[in-house]
Amino acid sequence: MHSTEKVQEALKGVMDPELQRNIVELGMVRDIQINGARVSLTLALTTLACPLKDKIVDDARQAVLALDGIDEVAIELAEMTDEERARISSEGQTYSGQAAHLNHIHHVIAVMSGKGGVGKSLVSGLLAVALRRKGMQVGVLDADITGPSIPKMFFPNGARPGATPAAILPAQSQSGVKIMSINLLLEREDQAVIWRGPLIGGAIQQFWGDVLWGELDCLIVDLPPGTSDASLTVMQSLPLNGVVLVTSPQDLAGMVVRKAAQMAQQLNKPILGLVENLSYFVCPDTGKRYDIFGPSHADEVALRLGVPFLGRLPIDSQIAELCDQGKIEDYASEVFATIVERLVEKVFT
Amino acid sequence: MHSTEKVQEALKGVMDPELQRNIVELGMVRDIQINGARVSLTLALTTLACPLKDKIVDDARQAVLALDGIDEVAIELAEMTDEERARISSEGQTYSGQAAHLNHIHHVIAVMSGKGGVGKSLVSGLLAVALRRKGMQVGVLDADITGPSIPKMFFPNGARPGATPAAILPAQSQSGVKIMSINLLLEREDQAVIWRGPLIGGAIQQFWGDVLWGELDCLIVDLPPGTSDASLTVMQSLPLNGVVLVTSPQDLAGMVVRKAAQMAQQLNKPILGLVENLSYFVCPDTGKRYDIFGPSHADEVALRLGVPFLGRLPIDSQIAELCDQGKIEDYASEVFATIVERLVEKVFT
Numbered sequence: 001m002h003s004t005e006k007v008q009e010a011l012k013g014v015m016d017p018e019l020q021r022n023i024v025e026l027g028m029v030r031d032i033q034i035n036g037a038r039v040s041l042t043l044a045l046t047t048l049a050c051p052l053k054d055k056i057v058d059d060a061r062q063a064v065l066a067l068d069g070i071d072e073v074a075i076e077l078a079e080m081t082d083e084e085r086a087r088i089s090s091e092g093q094t095y096s097g098q099a100a101h102l103n104h105i106h107h108v109i110a111v112m113s114g115k116g117g118v119g120k121s122l123v124s125g126l127l128a129v130a131l132r133r134k135g136m137q138v139g140v141l142d143a144d145i146t147g148p149s150i151p152k153m154f155f156p157n158g159a160r161p162g163a164t165p166a167a168i169l170p171a172q173s174q175s176g177v178k179i180m181s182i183n184l185l186l187e188r189e190d191q192a193v194i195w196r197g198p199l200i201g202g203a204i205q206q207f208w209g210d211v212l213w214g215e216l217d218c219l220i221v222d223l224p225p226g227t228s229d230a231s232l233t234v235m236q237s238l239p240l241n242g243v244v245l246v247t248s249p250q251d252l253a254g255m256v257v258r259k260a261a262q263m264a265q266q267l268n269k270p271i272l273g274l275v276e277n278l279s280y281f282v283c284p285d286t287g288k289r290y291d292i293f294g295p296s297h298a299d300e301v302a303l304r305l306g307v308p309f310l311g312r313l314p315i316d317s318q319i320a321e322l323c324d325q326g327k328i329e330d331y332a333s334e335v336f337a338t339i340v341e342r343l344v345e346k347v348f349t
Numbered sequence: 350m351h352s353t354e355k356v357q358e359a360l361k362g363v364m365d366p367e368l369q370r371n372i373v374e375l376g377m378v379r380d381i382q383i384n385g386a387r388v389s390l391t392l393a394l395t396t397l398a399c400p401l402k403d404k405i406v407d408d409a410r411q412a413v414l415a416l417d418g419i420d421e422v423a424i425e426l427a428e429m430t431d432e433e434r435a436r437i438s439s440e441g442q443t444y445s446g447q448a449a450h451l452n453h454i455h456h457v458i459a460v461m462s463g464k465g466g467v468g469k470s471l472v473s474g475l476l477a478v479a480l481r482r483k484g485m486q487v488g489v490l491d492a493d494i495t496g497p498s499i500p501k502m503f504f505p506n507g508a509r510p511g512a513t514p515a516a517i518l519p520a521q522s523q524s525g526v527k528i529m530s531i532n533l534l535l536e537r538e539d540q541a542v543i544w545r546g547p548l549i550g551g552a553i554q555q556f557w558g559d560v561l562w563g564e565l566d567c568l569i570v571d572l573p574p575g576t577s578d579a580s581l582t583v584m585q586s587l588p589l590n591g592v593v594l595v596t597s598p599q600d601l602a603g604m605v606v607r608k609a610a611q612m613a614q615q616l617n618k619p620i621l622g623l624v625e626n627l628s629y630f631v632c633p634d635t636g637k638r639y640d641i642f643g644p645s646h647a648d649e650v651a652l653r654l655g656v657p658f659l660g661r662l663p664i665d666s667q668i669a670e671l672c673d674q675g676k677i678e679d680y681a682s683e684v685f686a687t688i689v690e691r692l693v694e695k696v697f698t
Contacts, residue, residue: 017615051581051584051585051616052615052616054617055615055616055617114495114496115465115466115496115498116464116465116466116467116496116573116574117464117465117466117467117574117597118465118466145577146463146574146575146576146577146608147463147464147465147574147575147576147605147608149464149601149605152600152601152604153601189604190604190605190607190608190611191608191611192576192608192609192611192612192615193576193608194576194577194580194581194612194615194616195576195577196546196577196578196581197545197546197547197577197578198546200577224465224574224575225465225466225495225496225573225574225575226495226496226573226574226575227495227496227541227542227543227544228494228495228543228544228545228546228549228578229545229546229577229578231543232400232543232545235400236400248466250669250672250673251501251673252498252501252502252672252673255501255538255539256496256498256539258539259495259496259539259540259541259542260541262539262540262541263541263543266366266401266404266541266543267400267401267543268403281630281639281641283632283634283635283639284639285632285635285637286632286634286635288634290630290632290633290666291666292630292664292666292669293666293669294666294669294670294673315641317639317640317641317642317643320599320641320642320643321643323599323601324599324600324601324643
């Protein structure tokens with residue numbers, strides 16, 4: 001017959017997918033009783049409305065059934081008290097913003113588009129690389145918690161942030177760009193982060209306050225699509241110098257980027273300029289140019305918003321490939337160099 | 350000299366950008382006093398931490414200054430009590446889910462990708478058109494509240510939903526697809542919706558419970574990027590029959606779509622299949638095919654996820670153009686027809 005310790009040990013393998021810690025450590029497992037081949041126990045969830053309830057119960061059941069000689073598991077559900085919940089969330093906060101006092105970040109620029117897939121992360125990454133090539137100290141804060149793209153562009157073999165008792169150390173790319181992203185913390189890069197807004201906002205604030213960025217000439221914040229929690233948190237709690245908008249030739253993208261611009265304006269963040277990505281495709285065999293996503297009207301959009309138009313980036317299969325291989329730092333582009341010059345002029349002079 | 354009523358009238362032109370109602374109606378304007386050319390008043394905000402505080406104060410000041418003979422406006426800020434706040438939010442709920450009882454929706458399918466810009470809305474739209482052509486009653490619920498793309502594809506000249514005292518009536522496309530989207534409710538299509546998660550979730554639930562969809566063979570739910578609030582709300586509160594995943598050839602998109610798949614699996618929603626969009630570009634002059642976003646490995650991704658691979662959609666400048674013009678219903682594509690057949694087989698037989 002097993003001891004309750006053995007059952008508890010087995011249950012340490014079950015994670016709460018939201019809190020990313022095991023259910024024993026979280027104090028969820030209670031009243032383990034063993035009766036021959038039958039185990040009964042209570043799981044105290046943070047809330048009975050927990051979206052992942054079935055998954056946790058199922059995982060717990062499987063973990064116990066995997067023990068020799070156990071063929072029945074009865075699980076009762078309970079809900080934690082407010083105090084218990086509070087304890088969990090305060091335990092999670094190992095850090096407390098101390099790193100922020102040691103950081104000297106001279107400029108903070110957010111890259112935003114409203115719509116997804118127009119190339120925010122590409123522009124964030126290329127911008128970081130270009131500023132680094134100019135000899136600046138550069139960081140990238142990946143504020144896209146549910147769909148982070150930055151690590152894949154910079155690290156061909158993955159990377160892990162470091163840690164001191166007081167702070168998280170950002171990962172460093174080959175050329176020395178400092179990078180922080182949720183995907184550097186996940187066990188597997190394709191692990192889902194199923195969090196509601198407050199947790200998303202908390203993660204972003206930790207990336208600002210608990211990461212030892214040190215002295216940076218420029219921190220680039222790569223925003224997720226949308227004008228909801230992540231963008232609000234960045235605009236309200238980070239000292240942004242300005243926002244770079246990214247759009248594509250589609251009318252649809254133009255419409256959504258105007259929403260993003262409106263958000264920046266309503267929150268009093270200066271818009272540094274507009275970049276158009278996916279502008280055209282140059283056929284490598286004939287040199288002919290195709291406006292695959294429609295004719296560009298980025299200069300119109302920029303004019304309408306009253307913001308500088310910084311330039312156009314073509315569709316380039318080389319860049320897609322380099323990004324997928326973690327080699328964005330190997331990319332050289334005259335087109336982008338011009339865009340960066342215009343931006344540097346606005347921000348750093 | 351003006352009356353306080355006159356000042357109040359002027360302030361009715363000032364909207365709370367978050368609540369989308371004017372500040373007088375919301376009960377925010379208090380203690381208007383007029384002293385010669387000077388007006389003083391108190392603005393009671395829902396919270397003093399309101400991100401749009403400066404904007405509201407500024408708009409209010411401008412509105413009063415626009416009155417003849419007023420050249421000074423002093424505004425004090427106050428915070429509403431819990432009761433006042435509760436009243437505002439209950440007033441907002443004109444409807445209460447009654448419509449849901451009148452609806453008969455036989456199948457609900459969500460279209461999801463995790464990553465933005467890979468073509469969720471395109472797939473949602475084409476799917477709706479294809480099912481409608483088969484004679485089905487079809488609806489599209491645009492769950493992308495901050496970057497809604499559906500109305501632009503279906504309505505060349507915009508559209509408005511109807512209303513009865515008990516429900517909202519969806520807008521109808523030319524071929525009779527019923528559509529509900531936040532953009533049908535905004536004054537201007539490029540107006541930003543700067544809401545945190547709970548408001549986003551509330552809007553989605555209203556689109557389900559307060560919209561008179563009537564009898565539908567299929568309701569297609571177009572999800573925003575990410576695995577946060579909107580996706581959680583849809584998966585937890587709508588009776589989904591399954592999820593269609595959309596990806597693109599980029600490794601990056603593949604990684605993020607696996608996150609989306611994991612979310613669906615954790616919440617016990619069946620995945621109906623995977624569609625790859627932006628797969629390749631056929632040069633119209635030479636007929637040669639270019640893998641612009643890298644070589645496809647969608648069948649691999651599908652295999653790895655254990656879900657059916659439904660097919661590939663090429664990059665087609667015609668479709669981008671039709672979508673921008675509100676004419677998605679004019680598009681005919683054999684490739685997509687095959688995808689739909691595979692899906693129909695899974696869902697409707």
